[in-house]
Amino acid sequence: MITPTQKLSLGSRQLDDMLGGGLVKGSAVLVSGAPGVGKTTFGLQFLTAGFKAGQRGLLVSFEEFPASLIRDAQQLGWDLKTMEQRGDLGIIFTSPQVFLESLKQQSGPIAEKIQALKPDRMVLDSVAHFQQFTQNSIELREIYNILINAVKRQDITALLLDEAANILQAQGKPVAALPFLVDAVILLRYVEVDSSMKRAMAVMKMRGSNHQKEIRSFEIKPGGLVLGPPFTGQAGILSGMSHRIA
Ligand SMILES: Nc1ncnc2c1ncn2[C@@H]1O[C@H](COP(=O)(O)OP(=O)(O)OP(=O)(O)O)[C@@H](O)[C@H]1O
Ligand SMILES: [Mg+2]
Numbered sequence: 001m002i003t004p005t006q007k008l009s010l011g012s013r014q015l016d017d018m019l020g021g022g023l024v025k026g027s028a029v030l031v032s033g034a035p036g037v038g039k040t041t042f043g044l045q046f047l048t049a050g051f052k053a054g055q056r057g058l059l060v061s062f063e064e065f066p067a068s069l070i071r072d073a074q075q076l077g078w079d080l081k082t083m084e085q086r087g088d089l090g091i092i093f094t095s096p097q098v099f100l101e102s103l104k105q106q107s108g109p110i111a112e113k114i115q116a117l118k119p120d121r122m123v124l125d126s127v128a129h130f131q132q133f134t135q136n137s138i139e140l141r142e143i144y145n146i147l148i149n150a151v152k153r154q155d156i157t158a159l160l161l162d163e164a165a166n167i168l169q170a171q172g173k174p175v176a177a178l179p180f181l182v183d184a185v186i187l188l189r190y191v192e193v194d195s196s197m198k199r200a201m202a203v204m205k206m207r208g209s210n211h212q213k214e215i216r217s218f219e220i221k222p223g224g225l226v227l228g229p230p231f232t233g234q235a236g237i238l239s240g241m242s243h244r245i246a
Pocket of ligand 2: 040041
């Protein structure tokens with residue numbers, strides 16, 4: 001008998017539908033996007049949807065202090081402080097070096113915190129910091145493998161946030177390895193449509209899932225990302241410079 005794949009909700013019916021029912025349990029998902037497009041918000045939405053489903057979450061941040069994350073989340077209607085006090089959320093603010101070392105050794109305070117929390121969901125903000133370690137694409141691939149294997153070993157569904165203005169530009173650089181290694185890739189982009197900036201989302205790949213192929217507009221509102229209609233009658237959306245088609 002084939003066991004149905006367990007999917008994890010993003011807390012929004014529209015988002016779940018776009019992702020073919022949610023994120024596949026135990027998968028590593030790359031969320032790639034430009035500065036300020038909504039990567040951290042998407043990550044927080046994923047974690048808070050988990051709390052509603054009785055799942056624990058871990059937020060690993062290399063850039064934003066926990067206090068500022070908690071404050072920004074509050075603006076969006078999410079009470080991270082209470083979740084942390086309840087033991088549903090763990091926030092780790094560290095350097096990429098220390099975090100990677102703890103994954104390699106599988107010991108030390110960070111590893112112990114993860115083992116004690118036993119998170120179902122994890123957000124890493126952001127994997128872009130690992131790129132500073134090396135220019136060598138084989139070494140970088142090894143670092144990504146350590147990360148992905150660590151989350152898979154613990155059956156954690158992980159959102160790996162990445163900074164990329166345009167994933168197409170990443171080709172030829174070592175960063176290009178990550179989209180191949182992960183199970184799913186979600187692109188968050190800014191696009192210029194009719195002289196205004198809009199946010200767009202596309203699912204580039206999702207192993208083992210029949211996700212939607214449309215490029216959808218989205219807005220950030222209290223409660224998280226709200227999907228709008230697909231960009232109809234426009235081409236070139238993923239290049240950031242759209243143009244009308246007949
Ligand atoms: N309460 C809010 N209501 C509406 N929009 C908001 C709210 N809070 C944040 N935003 C929007 O979300 C954007 C920032 O989102 P977020 O921090 O998730 O982006 P990011 O991709 O993680 O950015 P960075 O690359 O700086 O890490 C802001 O620039 C703003 O446009
Ligand atoms: Mg961010």
